[in-house]
Amino acid sequence: MGGRVTRSLAQVFSHREASIALMILILFVALSFANEYFLSSRNLLNVGRQASVVAIVALGQALVIISRGLDLSVGSTLGLSAVSSAYVASVTGSQELALAAGLGAGLVVGVLNGLMVTRININPFIATLGMLSVARGVALLMTGGIPIPYTGWAQWLGAGRIGDVPFSLILLIVLVVVFHIFATRTRIGRNVYAIGDNPKAARLAGINIEGTRLLVYALCGMLAGLGGIILAGNLASASPDLGRGYELDVIAAVILGGAALSGGRGTMYGVLLGALLMALLSNAFVLLGISSHWQVVAKGLVIILAVGIDGLRRGRED
Numbered sequence: 001m002g003g004r005v006t007r008s009l010a011q012v013f014s015h016r017e018a019s020i021a022l023m024i025l026i027l028f029v030a031l032s033f034a035n036e037y038f039l040s041s042r043n044l045l046n047v048g049r050q051a052s053v054v055a056i057v058a059l060g061q062a063l064v065i066i067s068r069g070l071d072l073s074v075g076s077t078l079g080l081s082a083v084s085s086a087y088v089a090s091v092t093g094s095q096e097l098a099l100a101a102g103l104g105a106g107l108v109v110g111v112l113n114g115l116m117v118t119r120i121n122i123n124p125f126i127a128t129l130g131m132l133s134v135a136r137g138v139a140l141l142m143t144g145g146i147p148i149p150y151t152g153w154a155q156w157l158g159a160g161r162i163g164d165v166p167f168s169l170i171l172l173i174v175l176v177v178v179f180h181i182f183a184t185r186t187r188i189g190r191n192v193y194a195i196g197d198n199p200k201a202a203r204l205a206g207i208n209i210e211g212t213r214l215l216v217y218a219l220c221g222m223l224a225g226l227g228g229i230i231l232a233g234n235l236a237s238a239s240p241d242l243g244r245g246y247e248l249d250v251i252a253a254v255i256l257g258g259a260a261l262s263g264g265r266g267t268m269y270g271v272l273l274g275a276l277l278m279a280l281l282s283n284a285f286v287l288l289g290i291s292s293h294w295q296v297v298a299k300g301l302v303i304i305l306a307v308g309i310d311g312l313r314r315g316r317e318d
Contacts, residue, residue, distance in 0.1 A: 017258045017270045020277055027280050035287040043287075045166060047279050049234075052168040053078075055275035057227040057246065058253040059179045060110075060220030062271045064124075065254055066183075066196045067216050068263030071113060072128040074224040074250050076135035078243025081105040081228035083139045086150040086238035095153040102154075102229040103222055109135055110221020114214035132247070139240035147239040150232045158233025168230050172272070175223075180268040192216060196263025252303045253278055261307065278302070 031038040038044075057074050064071050085102030089095060109131060116127035160167040183189040191212050194202040203209055227246075232238040257274030259266025281302070285295050 017267065017273055020256055020258070020270070020273045024273065024277050024280060027277070027284065031280070031284055031287065034284075038283075038287055041164065043283070045164065045169070047276075047283050048169040048172075049166040050282065051272075051275045051279035052166070052172040053227045053231050054246065054249045054253055054278060055172050055272055056168075056175060056230070057220075057224050058250045058257075058271045058275055059175060059268055060216070060223035061250050062254045062257070062259055062266050062268065063179075063183065063192055063216040064220050065251075065259050065261060066263055066266045067192045067213050068196045068199065069117060069213060069217065070124045070128060070251075070261075071110075071217065071220050072125065072247050073109060073113060073131040073135055074220065074227075075243040075246035075248075076132045076139070077106050077109045077221055077224035078228035078231060078246055079240050080109065080135040080139040081225035082150070082232035082238040082242045083142050083148060083240055085154060085225075085229050086148040086232060087142060089150060089152060089154070090148060099153060099229065103225045106221040106223070106225020106228065107218055108221070109224070110218040111214065113221065114217030117217065118210040118213050136240065136244075143238075143240050145240060147237045149236065150238045151236055154229050154233030155236050156233065158230045158235070168234070171230075176268050176272050183268060188212060188215065193264055196265070198264070248299060248303070249275075249278055252299060255303065255307055 057078070061071055061074060081102040084105040085098045088101035089098035092098070113124075113128050113131055116122045116131075117124050120127075157167060157171075162170060183192065191202070191207045194205065194207060195209050195212055199209060224243075228238075228243060231242055235242075253274035254266065254271055255261065255274070256277055257266065257270030257272070259270065278299070281298060282295055284290075285292065285298070
């Protein structure tokens with residue numbers, strides 16, 4: 001019995017994920033002694049809420065990175081989707097259409113990214129870097145740079161609670177389970193890993209590489225759209241600048257969670273741990289009264305450290 005439990009845990013958590021979990025535990029203990037408010041239920045739930053948007057978007061980004069891709073446009077997609085959803089809500093008064101518009105805007109951006117990468121063979125870095133600017137520009141053109149008030153379902157998605165637990169955190173947990181099953185228990189999910197591990201072998205095995213990559217970019221865009229709606233709802237306002245810089249947080253969460261930029265490795269549970277670590281670090285800066293400018297420095301160092309450790313490990317394996 002004990003052996004089966006150990007093997008099950010080993011299947012869920014890799015060495016990198018176990019290391020991140022240990023870092024979270026150490027940070028958790030240190031902050032509990034450093035600040036009396038850290039262990040309050042209000043603060044801990046706030047950490048979960050802060051991690052939820054980054055983690056939801058990072059689930060899609062993880063699939064893209066596992067397939068040897070990259071999506072730098074997710075931050076701008078957040079803003080465009082939020083603005084599109086709020087605009088439709090203000091014009092039509094329909095919350096259903098507004099939700100569909102936000103998800104649809106993210107889906108369109110994701111599909112366009114996928115087509116540029118798979119059909120036109122543009123490098124993912126260049127394709128999504130260009131889309132980062134295009135999506136942000138379209139959001140600015142739609143609003144003239146002026147935020148749009150946004151209430152209704154979006155506000156409940158972003159700030160609503162079931163009991164004392166933020167709904168966005170509950171939604172995150174559900175999505176993590178769903179995407180874990182998708183990535184590990186479905187043929188398409190296993191194809192994503194196969195493509196990232198060895199594209200040539202995957203093609204010889206009859207896997208539709210272009211179609212699979214198009215799908216993961218579409219999913220990434222749609223999850224970014226959902227994140228934009230949640231973020232706008234939490235603020236009760238959709239700004240074209242919403243999500244600026246989120247691409248770094250999302251990529252950091254994926255890499256910290258154990259995914260390799262070279263593809264073929266990563267888990268959805270690792271994404272959750274990576275996003276939680278990033279949220280805890282941000283919370284620590286606030287509670288300890290450290291300048292927010294140092295948060296930007298810390299995030300950059302965390303990304304460099306995570307990628308550096310992965311590079312050193314791959315070098316030893318080779």
